[in-house]
Amino acid sequence: MRKLVIAAALGVLGLSSTAQANVSIFACEPEWGALAKEVGGDKVSVYNATTGAQDPHQIQARPSLIAKARGADLTVCDGAELEIGWLPMILQQADNPKIAVGQPGAFDATNYVHLLEQPSRLDRAEGDIHAAGNPHIQTDPRMMLPISHALAARLAQIDPGDAAYFGQRESDFEKRWTAAIAKWTQEAAPLRGINIAVQHHAWIYMENWLGLHEVVPLEPKPGVPPSSGYLAEVLQKLQATPAKFVIRAAYEDDRPSEFIAEHAGIPAVKLPFTVGGTDGAKDLFSLYEDTISRMLAGLKK
Numbered sequence: 001m002r003k004l005v006i007a008a009a010l011g012v013l014g015l016s017s018t019a020q021a022n023v024s025i026f027a028c029e030p031e032w033g034a035l036a037k038e039v040g041g042d043k044v045s046v047y048n049a050t051t052g053a054q055d056p057h058q059i060q061a062r063p064s065l066i067a068k069a070r071g072a073d074l075t076v077c078d079g080a081e082l083e084i085g086w087l088p089m090i091l092q093q094a095d096n097p098k099i100a101v102g103q104p105g106a107f108d109a110t111n112y113v114h115l116l117e118q119p120s121r122l123d124r125a126e127g128d129i130h131a132a133g134n135p136h137i138q139t140d141p142r143m144m145l146p147i148s149h150a151l152a153a154r155l156a157q158i159d160p161g162d163a164a165y166f167g168q169r170e171s172d173f174e175k176r177w178t179a180a181i182a183k184w185t186q187e188a189a190p191l192r193g194i195n196i197a198v199q200h201h202a203w204i205y206m207e208n209w210l211g212l213h214e215v216v217p218l219e220p221k222p223g224v225p226p227s228s229g230y231l232a233e234v235l236q237k238l239q240a241t242p243a244k245f246v247i248r249a250a251y252e253d254d255r256p257s258e259f260i261a262e263h264a265g266i267p268a269v270k271l272p273f274t275v276g277g278t279d280g281a282k283d284l285f286s287l288y289e290d291t292i293s294r295m296l297a298g299l300k301k
Helices: 002-012 030-043 063-070 087-094 141-158 160-187 204-210 228-240 255-264 284-300
Strands: 023-027 044-048 074-077 106-108 195-198 213-217 245-249 268-271
Touching: 023 030, 030 044, 030 074, 030 141, 030 160, 030 284, 063 087, 074 141, 106 141, 141 160, 141 204, 160 284, 204 213, 213 228, 228 255, 245 255, 245 284, 255 268, 268 284
Parallel strands: 023 044, 023 074, 074 106, 195 213, 195 245, 245 268
Antiparallel strands: none
């Protein structure tokens, strides 16, 4: 009788007594948390370890992150050493065999796409160099398709009972996403072939997708803050090869790009970089909508 009463109460509330999150996901960055939710639906619970206001390279292994990792069934991360400064410590302290490196519970998105800018030699004197290649694949929405397919398969491996559910959700996402990419590419047509300056060399995938030409980065080496002398060199390069605008990620210090914008007479454009980076980038779809609209607005200034 008590079970009948509970079931009836759930029905009144519009809830299902069988709908529950079977897979607990620790997402290293918001874009992967958003993708995991698209594919996993109400069969997954997602915890984002970082926000759009944080540099994903520079995260502290806080006790709260360790506690979340300790209870996770799956980590969904970028990989390619993006999280090397903090994730290994979290995994060690969490001591959760499910998500240990090499286990089904460890999913790195960069394993399922071709990485650009793989260095021919490793030298830390050259700045923040990633041995596997440039890890910032989320700046090109086309990367999400092979990753979503692989993620659905991994979720099915961890939770076989819901394999059909994950497959259906991934198929639906693929259709909506393919249509969205076509729409975004058409809307961004005015950007094709333009010159841009970038605060940090992190946009190669977006540049390839939209046909942008990066003239100069504002950092002398990746991850190395620019000096006033180097910014003077940047201005000289922009005098020789003008750019339409200079872009930076929302989490970055705005002073270098604002300095260049003022002295080169071009707009400084802040881009979300990930879900939550700007007020307009509320989910995975609006991340790219907001990115394109901000650059198009930069053309008009």
